């Protein structure tokens with residue numbers, strides 16, 4: 011009896027708590043973030059696209075019924091880094107991703123414990139979903155250098171491990187080599203694979219069948235070539251990917267309970283390549299298929315708005331539409347983008363540049379927010395904001411204080427005041443943007459200073475092609491929005507102020523507030539004791555050596571106490587310097603200094619011309635790899651070990667390779683890798699010092715056994 015009473019009291023208490031939470035939750039708005047892909051600043055009518063070329067009534071509705079921002083910016087001019095920033099409120103260059111985008115086979119890039127849009131909202135009672143292009147990786151990499159996402163197995167950790175309740179996605183890009191969708195933790199409809207027997211992974215229902223095809227070939231991919239993953243699963247049909255994603259998103263909205271708020275992160279694949287508008291839209295836009303593709307994006311946005319209305323929740327839903335980077339501009343080939351350009355469509359408006367660039371056309375994007383009763387319809391804001399600010403803004407909306415700036419949302423500043431039209435001062439005084447080549451630029455007031463230094467690992471060809479972005483320059487974006495005139499010579503004090511601020515934010519770990527000045531530690535160079543044993547070979551390399559060395563003389567010059575190699579422009583095999591050396595167990599020592607080289611490879615030949623393996627060193631990575639042996643296929647390459655390193659330019663670092671049995675230990679400055687392979691235990695006959703692209707120097711080679 012007493013137990014029963016206690017139980018019923020407990021039940022009342024639980025009911026009360028749940029009811030309270032539901033009531034509190036019901037006053038919170040639903041949040042729908044629509045992040046389009048490669049969709050340029052000038053591609054909607056609301057932002058000036060000629061309605062004779064494209065018509066975007068649904069996106070324009072968000073401007074008419076909400077607020078349109080004229081100075082909204084992505085953090086990167088490419089996909090993955092901006093997506094990371096939107097969800098975490100942190101610049102992606104603070105992670106290991108210093109340039110370019112993640113691969114289709116990269117591990118999950120958002121740390122599982124990191125505060126992000128989904129985890130923040132879930133904590134406040136939201137149901138959460140990520141539907142659309144993901145491009146933030148799946149799985150957790152191991153030490154194995156050959157690790158890559160296994161799409162035949164459980165894709166974990168993934169979106170469901172960082173706060174999303176539901177996920178339906180295109181793994182990386184429209185036209186990526188997987189050719190499939192992912193639902194929650196598995197490839198959608200996977201029929202066989204590396205998962206426990208008895209599990210049945212759901213696939214397309216009868217109403218989705220028209221959105222799939224039996225095979226997915228190179229012709230369906232973004233680049234029109236490549237080895238398609240051999241997955242036993244229904245294949246995406248490019249023309250129906252937008253329809254399928256929209257269907258999954260709207261169906262999810264329909265299924266949401268009335269008493270819980272929801273967060274939908276919807277990421278359509280348009281207007282990324284390949285340009286594949288649905289059949290019923292094809293041929294309608296005078297701007298060609300690219301215009302039709304924009305129409306498809308607009309129709310998808312319309313589908314989401316309609317689903318919110320049908321559900322009766324549009325009045326309590328904040329809808330935000332933007333893009334992950336600027337549009338692709340092409341002018342002189344037969345691509346859909348060129349056709350659109352020739353027809354008169356300026357996808358990035360009057361801005362300079364495009365996707366990938368450090369120019370404004372790479373970052374400035376359409377950004378519209380509709381929130382009935384909270385945001386004035388038809389209003390415009392000229393405040394400078396970043397997609398990294400969406401997290402802090404969301405936190406303010408739901409009344410959750412952010413952790414300290416060094417812990418989370420490092421670069422996120424709330425623009426809620428600008429959204430509601432109450433901002434008395436700019437929500438952002440300054441902002442950092444970052445190009446695909448890893449070039450930083452910082453904006454403050456009317457100024458934009460481009461630091462002009464590409465990331466390590468940017469190839470010589472790109473350095474030549476994008477040379478105009480690889481030098482410091484200052485623009486006044488108010489007087490000169492098209493960034494035509496470098497005014498750094500006239501304003502050295504502005505250049506200095508922005509340079510110092512950029513360094514402070516970059517080294518300080520956050521920019522939400524001003525971090526303390528970090529004094530960078532001076533570079534530590536490891537010291538190594540002289541290896542014991544009999545000396546097989548010793549050379550200081552203060553001059554181009556003669557026999558037994560063989561060097562391609564054109565590429566090798568002695569200076570600064572070492573011998574420097576650089577690859578001839580047309581020679582894809584690198585500069586080579588070869589020396590015979592007889593060694594089984596023993597030690598190879600030398601020093602290396604990078605001066606713009608992409609990488610160095612020490613190719614070690616074993617056996618009687620049977621084969622070789624290589625020690626690779628770049629400013630970012632050290633690796634040990636077996637090359638194909640005589641009679642093996644060209645792609646019979648085995649990565650034995652691999653680790654990141656950080657080597658400064660024009661600095662001498664020690665390298666030591668120790669062989670014992672079939673084990674090798676490679677130490678480059680303070681980083682050590684180890685690997686075991688039969689070829690490592692073979693008798694080694696020759697060393698080839700290779701340099702790829704620009705210059706690297708060597709000195710003090712010593713081989714002992």
Ligand SMILES: [Ca+2]
Nearest residue numbers: 047048089334
């Ligand atoms: Ca993109």
